[in-house]
Amino acid sequence: MSQTQSDEVVEQPDRPLVVVGVSQTSHSPVALRWAADYAGVIGANLLAVRAWRPSHPPSAASGRPAAVSRDVAGEREYAASALYDDVQQAIGPEHAAHSEIREGTPLSVLTALSRIAALLVIDAPRRTDLSTTPMLAHRLVYNAACPVVVMPPRISQQPDSPLVTAGKWLARGFVESAGTSGRPGIRPPSRSTGGGSAPE
Template sequence: MTEPDQTPPYTVVVGVSGTSKSPTALQWARAQAESHGGRLVAVRVYRVPNVPAGPSGTSSRVPPDPADLHAEQVVQLQRDVAEVLGEDHGVELRVVRGNKRRGLIDEARGADLLVIDAPRTPSMSPLLAHRIVYAAPCPVVVMPPSISGAPPSPLSRSAQAVGRAALRSAATSGRAGFRPPPSPLD
């Protein structure tokens, strides 16, 4: 007598940001899971905020209750996924407390694919995606801001402005009275 095939279903894990809601990553991950007849797992990793100490060494604020904070993150993840994929999305939701890199890597164990958004701001550790790629137990897809439609960061906008100014300066260098036509970006 032969036993039925016990292979686990194709699993796609997608990291869902609390700020951007990762709409492109969610949509792409769902399409990938559906194309393989698999399942989609949406993961939100959060940290308990630090309560700063006052001058006396103690805090005047009450630290948040970890259970309440976890429940709040679960509700927010449910809302974010429903907003992007619809109310009857059929996505498995997981909320993890801890470090973003470690949490996503742990949740991707046993998965066939991990999908994440590229960090949007330098404060989010620009090497997060890089570090996940090298430590992940499965292939990783990183949605760059140019694909996900995220607006350019202040750093990117500044770099573009400096580049345009340098090109303009080089173009007019040594040409008294020469003015290049204005670019549509100026």
């Protein structure tokens, strides 16, 4: 596996290109493994890509960027190393995949790559990502120039976000409350431990 520029990967026109978007938060292990298996079946090159943008310098009191030097090259190198480690963890060190950091948003990066790819593979969408509406998967499907495979949440086993966890907890509370509250014609279950029935 290597870190490379996609131009080097695409220089083989006789081999299709499978692109997998690797999330910085979930690391997309299921999407990586699926894409690697599919690329092996069709004899394609595999490119693992992560959208990246340099950090913004802190603002001064005047609202202008503070005079702080930033090591953008170092940030990019760190991001590339993290992506390389994620790919290696998911599909092993011996797989002939390429990894690349591309500057931009996930949508812009993957849409651009869809013009040269045979297939895009991405993680399950975060159900509670309210920063973009509609979500990346939905927008990508309508903007991509090639087929898109989206890993379903049950397959990718993405953990629920705190908002979804809280929603499930509230829903369970409502169900339990409805099940134990008295309703006309329905007797609530007895809380006694004995075998006898509750007195009339």
